[in-house]
Structures are given as structure tokens and as C-alpha cells.
Amino acid sequence: MSQMPLPRRARAEIDLGALRANVRSLRARISPGTQMMAVVKADAYGHGAVPCARAALEAGAGWLGTATPHEALALRAAGISDARILCWLWTPGDPWDQGIEADLDMTVSAMWALDEVVDAARRLGRPARVQLKADTGLGRNGCQPADWPQLVGEALRAQEDGLLRVTGLWSHFACADEPGHPSIAAQLDLFRTMLEHAEKAGVTPEVRHIANSPATLTLPETHFDLVRPGIAMYGVSPSPELGAPADFGLRPVMSLAAGIALVKQAPAGHGVSYGHHYVTAHETTLGLVPLGYADGIPRHASGRGPVLVGGKVRTVAGRVAMDQFVVDLGGDEIAPGAEALLFGPGDRGEPTAQDWADAADTIAYEIVTRIGARVPRVYLNENSDESHH
Incomplete structure (x- = not known):
């Protein structure tokens, strides 16, 4: 194998050995039953989605996470066929059909999205894998508590009709990078309440998850069935206040x-x-x-x-x-x-x-x-x- 000469003008060197070590280090912090999702959105935070996704899977991540469906479909097109991939940032008219065909887990935060994914499942004659996202206080994507009963109810109706399977329930923290911020406990309480409502109504999720990088590192009570580290996997501290990368056994990639x-x-x-x-x-x-x-x-x-x-x-x-x-x-x-x-x-x-x-x-x-x-x-x-x- 002849080595390619290193680019002279500029280059970003990506140490996949460090990335694998970071994944193992993060996995060591979570309980044995908890799965890990490697978040590779935005071209793996600039590091290159496909090589980083492969390295993370080799090191024991079981899931991949992307923001857009297009990012998720690109991973499938690159030959990453067996890993579960969750994508969460959908816009009306996005490729739900392709998402179903590619076996993506697709996040639904509102009724318009549920309607579009159900229509796509009907057209294709096969069920969609759907995860319902709760807005527990971040105020971005996710379903507000007031609208949750309707979204859960309609999703269950579609599940009974064989059009989808609700594979997950999840949310995202606003201030997990600020230790002791009062919103953390408030969001966790609301998440538990919204989970309880969905499960009582008949949802049996494979995974319930809310922990991002800072929560994975510092809030074990938030780990549930799955954690979703992003920036930490690349060896960058999610918050200088929480500590430097080395304090968490991480190395910049x-x-x-x-x-x-x-x-x-x-x-x-x-x-x-x-x-x-x-x-x-x-x-x-x-x-x-x-x-x-x-x-x-x-x-x-x-x-x-x-x-x-x-x-x-x-x-x-x-x-x-x-x-x-x-x-x-x-x-x-x-x-x-x-x-x-x-x-x-x-x-x-x-x-x-x-x-x-x-x-x-x-x-x-x-x-x-x-x-x-x-x-x-x-x-x-x-x-x-x-x-x-």
C-alpha cells in the first residue's frame, strides 16, 4: 500500500483510533443494559460521517444518529446496512418513502409528520419505524405535553392498522451542560410523566432516551435504555465547566x-x-x-x-x-x-x-x-x- 502524500496546503487529520477509544470510554460509563447511539450528524461534526460511523460501530455503538433523513440515507448508501439509524429533523415533503425502504427509525414530533409517514407506509405497503419525540422543555423540536395524548393516540391507531411501529420515545435536554441547572430535573420529571402516559396508552418502546453528551458523562439517572453522545465521541468536552476532555478519559479526534x-x-x-x-x-x-x-x-x-x-x-x-x-x-x-x-x-x-x-x-x-x-x-x-x- 503506497501512502498518499499528505495534502500540503491544509488538512484535518482524523484519528479513528482516538474515536474508538472515546466510544469505549463512554460505554464504560453507562450501565451494561444501556445502548449507545453514536451521533454522526453534520458530517460527524465535521470529522466525516461514514468513516466515523464505521469506527463507532466497531467500538461497540449499536445505533447511529443523524439530524436529517438525507444524512441517514447517505449512511445506508455507503453500505452501513445493519446498524439502526435514527434521524430526527424532518420537513414537510421529506423522503419518508425512502426512509421506510432504508429501515430508518424516523422521529415524529407533530401530527403533520405522523400523517406524512402513515401515507408513505400505505403507499409502500410496509410499516414505518417511528420514534415519538417529546418537548420536555427545550422548546425546539418535539411534541408539547398538551398535544402528546393526541399524537400518542393517533400513532397507536396507525400501529394497530399495521402502518407503523413505535420503536422509541425520546426527548432532549436544554441545559445538561450546566451542572445543577433547575431545568434538568424539571425536564426529567416531565419526560417520565410523558413516558408513563404513552406506556399506559399501550406504547411498548424498544428504547427510551434523553441523554446527550453532558448527560451521558455526568447524569447517570438520565441514561434509560440508550444514550446519545455526540461531541464527546469526538474528544471535545461538551462544557469547559464540566471538565476538559482528559477528565472524562476522552481524546480530541x-x-x-x-x-x-x-x-x-x-x-x-x-x-x-x-x-x-x-x-x-x-x-x-x-x-x-x-x-x-x-x-x-x-x-x-x-x-x-x-x-x-x-x-x-x-x-x-x-x-x-x-x-x-x-x-x-x-x-x-x-x-x-x-x-x-x-x-x-x-x-x-x-x-x-x-x-x-x-x-x-x-x-x-x-x-x-x-x-x-x-x-x-x-x-x-x-x-x-x-x-x-
């Missing part, structure tokens, strides 16, 4: 690197990048990093984003542009093509995704998820028998 495109001498008083928000204090060297906001580098981190170049952490000098930004190398002579490491696990003194989140006043989820398609993903440890860290 993505490292973002680029090759320095140009190094040049600049005199004192030289403006750098649009708007001249940065001006050199004295004679110095400037390095050009060929990544910009079109690649997902937040423009909000202009003047603040950290980058490891030549063994030192430098700061973005001036504005992040569409395709490039500059770092002041302080007179250091760096060869063109030298590595600029924007973030990674932190082993080599490089910044982490959390450091970039801090620099851009956002969360680490957004940093990894927004790395654009122009940045090739390079997969490390693709075979599952790699040595462990």
Missing part, C-alpha cells in the same frame, strides 16, 4: 494543520491584512497560513486565534480573510511549507479546539463542525486493531 505558504521580512509600521487592524511594532517576519473563513476559520478570532508554528504558539495578526491569514513570527526564520498547527489534542503544545472557541467567543462544537469541505480529511488508524494510546 481532529487536528487541523496547514503548510506555511510564504514567509517574508516586514519593516516596522507595516499594516497586515484588511483594515490594518494589526501593524508591526518593529521589523519582523510574517508567515502566511493558507486557511480562512471559507475553510471554517472563524473571522471572529481575528487578532486572537492561536497557532503553533516553529515550536511557539503565535497569534493571528489582523483579520482572518476568506482563504488566508497572517501570523507574526517575531523575526523567526520559518521555512515555507513548515507546519502551522491550528488545533489538536494538545500533546505537542498546540492549541485545542476549545482554545479557538475561546478566541472566537463560541463553543468548540462550532469550531470542528464548521471546518469546510475544501480542507481534505486524512484518516489515521483506519484499521481497528491499532495500538491504544
Whole structure:
């Protein structure tokens, strides 16, 4: 096997060995009877849905989760045929027929969705797998408590007619990443009440679930039959308040690197990048990093984003542009093509995704998820028998 040369301009290295280890670490936190869903929505939070889904399944995840049906259908099209896949963000007119044919578990949060999935099941002459989602307080998707009896009743009627099977009941937390937030207990109580109503009415779900990454890590009472870690699986802490990745036995999966495109001498008083928000204090060297906001580098981190170049952490000098930004190398002579490491696990003194989140006043989820398609993903440890860290 000849190794492909590493992309010179930029690359996101995805360590599938770290991802498998994270999945095993998360599974060790849940009780033996509880299943794990690996959430691979948004192209696995920017890490690549298909390779990450396969690695998570190899490490013992039993389910996959996506937001849109199109994401779920793409996993099936890639040959992931035996895993259960739940998708939850449906819009009127979405491909319910294809979802039924692909054996997806499809979330229904409202009567319009139930009507559409039932129509599709009728057309195809085969039952749909449906999970009913309760809005227990997040206020986004999910059925309000007042509308729950109708949704449950109509779903059961369709089940009696052989048009669907209610395979799950679920909800999502608003503030599980804020320890002790009063909404957590309130949502859990309401979830139990809504479960009880559905089960008394005759629903026998295979899985009941509400736990996201922070709840999986810190709230064992929320685990029920299934947990749904997303960001934690990629080795990013769901909340700096709860702890760093290492505190939970997790390791960041993505490292973002680029090759320095140009190094040049600049005199004192030289403006750098649009708007001249940065001006050199004295004679110095400037390095050009060929990544910009079109690649997902937040423009909000202009003047603040950290980058490891030549063994030192430098700061973005001036504005992040569409395709490039500059770092002041302080007179250091760096060869063109030298590595600029924007973030990674932190082993080599490089910044982490959390450091970039801090620099851009956002969360680490957004940093990894927004790395654009122009940045090739390079997969490390693709075979599952790699040595462990």
C-alpha cells in the first residue's frame, strides 16, 4: 500500500483510533443494559460521517444518529446496512418513502409528520419505524405535553392498522451542560410523566432516551435504555465547566494543520491584512497560513486565534480573510511549507479546539463542525486493531 502524500496546503487529520477509544470510554460509563447511539450528524461534526460511523460501530455503538433523513440515507448508501439509524429533523415533503425502504427509525414530533409517514407506509405497503419525540422543555423540536395524548393516540391507531411501529420515545435536554441547572430535573420529571402516559396508552418502546453528551458523562439517572453522545465521541468536552476532555478519559479526534505558504521580512509600521487592524511594532517576519473563513476559520478570532508554528504558539495578526491569514513570527526564520498547527489534542503544545472557541467567543462544537469541505480529511488508524494510546 503506497501512502498518499499528505495534502500540503491544509488538512484535518482524523484519528479513528482516538474515536474508538472515546466510544469505549463512554460505554464504560453507562450501565451494561444501556445502548449507545453514536451521533454522526453534520458530517460527524465535521470529522466525516461514514468513516466515523464505521469506527463507532466497531467500538461497540449499536445505533447511529443523524439530524436529517438525507444524512441517514447517505449512511445506508455507503453500505452501513445493519446498524439502526435514527434521524430526527424532518420537513414537510421529506423522503419518508425512502426512509421506510432504508429501515430508518424516523422521529415524529407533530401530527403533520405522523400523517406524512402513515401515507408513505400505505403507499409502500410496509410499516414505518417511528420514534415519538417529546418537548420536555427545550422548546425546539418535539411534541408539547398538551398535544402528546393526541399524537400518542393517533400513532397507536396507525400501529394497530399495521402502518407503523413505535420503536422509541425520546426527548432532549436544554441545559445538561450546566451542572445543577433547575431545568434538568424539571425536564426529567416531565419526560417520565410523558413516558408513563404513552406506556399506559399501550406504547411498548424498544428504547427510551434523553441523554446527550453532558448527560451521558455526568447524569447517570438520565441514561434509560440508550444514550446519545455526540461531541464527546469526538474528544471535545461538551462544557469547559464540566471538565476538559482528559477528565472524562476522552481524546480530541481532529487536528487541523496547514503548510506555511510564504514567509517574508516586514519593516516596522507595516499594516497586515484588511483594515490594518494589526501593524508591526518593529521589523519582523510574517508567515502566511493558507486557511480562512471559507475553510471554517472563524473571522471572529481575528487578532486572537492561536497557532503553533516553529515550536511557539503565535497569534493571528489582523483579520482572518476568506482563504488566508497572517501570523507574526517575531523575526523567526520559518521555512515555507513548515507546519502551522491550528488545533489538536494538545500533546505537542498546540492549541485545542476549545482554545479557538475561546478566541472566537463560541463553543468548540462550532469550531470542528464548521471546518469546510475544501480542507481534505486524512484518516489515521483506519484499521481497528491499532495500538491504544
